[in-house]
Amino acid sequence: MMNQTAEEDKSDDLSIINRRIERLRLHLDPIINKNEITPVLSMEVKRCRGGGEKEKGKKAAMEVNTEALSDYMRGEYRDVQEKVYEYFKGKPELQTPIEISKDDHRELCLRQLVGLVREAGIRPFRYVVDEPAKYFAILEAVGGIDMSLGIKMGVQYSLWGGSVLNLGTKKHKDKYFEGIDNLDYMGCFAMTELHHGSNVQGLQTVAIFDPITDEFIIDTPNDGAIKWWIGNAAVHGKFATVFAKLMLPSHDAKGVTDMGVHAFIVPIRDLRSHETLPGIEIHDCGHKVGLNGVDNGALRFKSVRIPRENLLNRFGDVSRDGKYTSSLPTINKRFAATLGELVGGRVGLAYSSVGVLKIASTIAIRYSLLRQQFGPPKQPEVSILDYQSQQHKLMPMLASTYAFHFATLDLVDKYSEMKKTHDDELVGEVHALSAGLKSYVTSFTAKSISICREACGGHGYAAVNRFGSLRNDHDIFQTFEGDNTVLLQQVAGDLLKRYQEKFRGGAIAGTWNYLTESMNAYLSAPNPVTARWEGEEHLRDPQFQLDAFRYRTSRLLHSAALRLRKHSNSLGSFGAWNRCLNHLLTLAESHIESVILAKFIDAVKSCPDESSRAALKLVCDLYALDRIWNDIGTYRNVDYVAPNKAKAIHKLVDYLSFQVRNIAKELVDAFDLPDDVTRAPIAMQKEAYTQYTQYVGF
Incomplete structure (x- = not known):
């Protein structure tokens, strides 16, 4: 028995060696590989209508267990x-x-x-x-x-x-x-000011402690310090958490000491009469591009007195005699701790943005399956989703929706664990990851809603089909809870910090630990043999996909560090950062794409249902290869991908889009969004045109 096992192992080793030799021969030989990927099927030859008749000789569309998925x-x-x-x-x-x-x-x-x-x-x-x-x-x-x-x-x-x-x-x-x-205490979150949004440390509203009355005096020193865009303020709010600089009396020339930004509970309306309280001025920010169900207002404070106990004092407190105490030694540490506890807003926006993308994708894909237009001569018209151009618009978007779903689920899990453990390493990871995912996902969703509208032609322009309201309501997701450009800079800054730690001999932990290995790979030249591999098995290998994403991130990180060091000598740190800003934003997006792909691959492996796992693998491959193709210039410039391999990736993206199209109905059905939630007549699962015509009165 032992001899037989040894013989089998020897046979397996020879088989592996032979396969490697054959691969090497094919990539060195200019003769075209006979197993080259089949080009995308032309519309004149093939129609696939959700499990209908398939072209003779072609692989049947996969079956998807929608309920299990x-x-x-x-x-x-x-x-x-x-x-x-x-x-x-x-x-x-x-x-x-x-x-x-x-x-x-x-x-x-x-x-x-x-x-x-x-x-x-x-x-x-x-x-x-x-x-x-x-x-x-x-x-x-x-x-x-x-x-x-x-x-x-x-x-x-x-x-x-x-x-x-x-x-x-x-x-x-x-x-x-x-x-x-129970909603008796409707409230506001008064952080943003007219002149300061993203730069929270630059807020100008002040809270001066009065030791005689044991109160804080909340004051708006100038018009730039008016609290702006405050949800619930215009009509319904009774309280506001006001962020202001805590000022304590001192014996120096200034007369006060600035202890940094703190949060205070300030009543703004009477609980019974709902009348605005003395010293508080409230104005309505008016009609907005979207989200007009939210009553955004502007707040000005004129010497408003609140009791000392209204200071939210978890990270810093003031005693009756005016002494300040904190477990954190510096203003910067207290500020970081305060903002770290508020990161849930970014987590929620990233997660909710994926929900919006699901609705928009569902509407566009269901309509594209329903709507028929043109086709071969003397034959029935074909579904517009059978056109390669429509697949190119919508299928990578659908793949991204799935990718974002799993990435934001993982973010929520990390956030939940952070709330339980308060682990410092996890706090830092969630802060950077939530900033990156919120920025990347909301920007992608905003662009995708417009693409969905265009993909549905004139009917996408009807308000009843929702693209207008979805686009307008979601648009601000790119701005509040941190402007996307600013958030990406935070991600880039965190990456550079960890890069420096690595080259000082430290370890890179958490979501960033891949940089240790990929940075070492980057510092060596790309393999000229693997750069030419173009077989489908190789291109659909998750390890190749992850390596490609991570190689790009490592390369961008290394070059960003070198450029910042170079420009800092002549421009200073701020000038150098500004000079390299676009490079840094690209770096941050590349890192987030790497994280998203890694989580998607993990989700595919963890899926217990075989048919669902196969569908998710297909969608994951499309997500990965479409991203690589979209940035193929970067890979070509450094010879990471040879011309023949780039061509093969392009062909495979088209073919995978076609394959995903064949299960597109099942994939959007798996979102399990009822018709009364999607609400668009063109997305109804039954009698869509009937409901659409009834809406206008037929």
């Missing part, structure tokens, strides 16, 4: 999302009409939130800290009903409520929790 996608919080959907389905008076005024939309949005909490019994606030994944699942479902409702819920529970829980102490939770939870 949907179970894997939606996970353990499917039930609470269904509860949200069922509640609003049974409340037609709470469904947002196509045409609605700003004021009516705001009142409807409030009724929707009150109904969800008090009638349906869904209490999101209870999950903000203890079970964030469930909270974000509710947020995704609510955003599908109306994005304004999702944002209003986020302002109430993530921002206003979250600031009380995360920045306050037990006394604040005991006093405010129930009122926030």
Whole structure:
């Protein structure tokens, strides 16, 4: 038996050697490999209508168990999302009409939130800290009903409520929790000012401690310090978490000492009469491009006095005699800790943006399967999704939607673990990862909604088919909770910090640990043999895909570090950063794409259902190779990909798009979005044209 095993091992070794020799011969031999990837099928030869007749001799479209895939996608919080959907389905008076005024939309949005909490019994606030994944699942479902409702819920529970829980102490939770939870204490998150948004440390609002009365005096020193775009402020808010510079009396020439930005609870309206309180000036920011169900307002404070206990004092406190104490030694450390506790807003936006992308993709793909136009002479018209150009628009987008789904799920898991453990390494990782994913995903979704609209032609322009409202409501996702360009710079800065640590002999941990290996690979020249490999098996190998993504990131990181060092000598650190800014943004996006692909590959491997796993593998390959092709110039410039390999990648992307098209219906069905959530007539699963014509009166 032992001899037989040894013989088998020897045979396997020879087989491996022979395969490697054959591969090498093929790549050195100019004769075209007979197993070269089959070009994408032409529309004149092939039509595939969701399991219909296939071209003779071609591989049949894969079968997908939609229910199993949907179970894997939606996970353990499917039930609470269904509860949200069922509640609003049974409340037609709470469904947002196509045409609605700003004021009516705001009142409807409030009724929707009150109904969800008090009638349906869904209490999101209870999950903000203890079970964030469930909270974000509710947020995704609510955003599908109306994005304004999702944002209003986020302002109430993530921002206003979250600031009380995360920045306050037990006394604040005991006093405010129930009122926030049941919506008696509607509140605002007053951070952004007219002159300062992303630069939070530059805020100008002040909170001066008065030791005689044991109060803080909140003041807006100039018009640039007016709090701006504050959700819930214009109409419904009764409290605001106000971010201001904490100023303590001192005996020096200045008379006060700046202790840095802190958060304070400031009542803005009377709890009974709802009248604006003395010293507080509130104005309506007015009609916006989108999200008009959210009542954004501007706040000015004129010597508003609040008790000392209204300081949210988790990271810094002031005693009765005016002494400041903190467990953190510096302003910068306290500021970082404060913002670190508020990172949940970015996590929620990244996660919710994927939900918006699912809706837009579902509408566009279902319509593209339904709509038929042109075709071979004297034959029936074909589905517009059978056209390569439509596949090119929508199939990589669908693949990205799946990729983002798994990446943001992983982010939520990391965030949940961070809330439990408060591990410093994890805090840093979640901060950078949430910044990168929020930026990358929301930018991609914003562009994709417009592509979906165009892909649906004139019918995509009808308001009832939702692309306009989705685009307008989602557009601000690129700006609030951190401008995307600024957030990408934070990612780049974190990468450079870890790069320096590596070359000082330190270890790179967390999501960045791949840089240790890939940086070493980058510092050696690309393999001229593997640069020419063009077989489908090789191109669809997850290791090749990951190596390519990570090689690009490592190369960009190394070159960015060299360029910054070079320009710092003549321009200084700020000037050098600005000179290299576009390079740094590309670096950050490359890193985030690497992270997304790694999480997608892990999700494919972990999928228990065989048919679902095969479908996910196909979609993952399209995501990876489409990204490589889109940046093929980078790979060609450094000879990482030879011309023949680049051509093979391009062909394979087209072919994979065609294969994904064959299961596109099943893939969007797996999102499990009911018709009353997608709401667009052209996306209805039954009698779409009938419902569309009935809408206009036929």
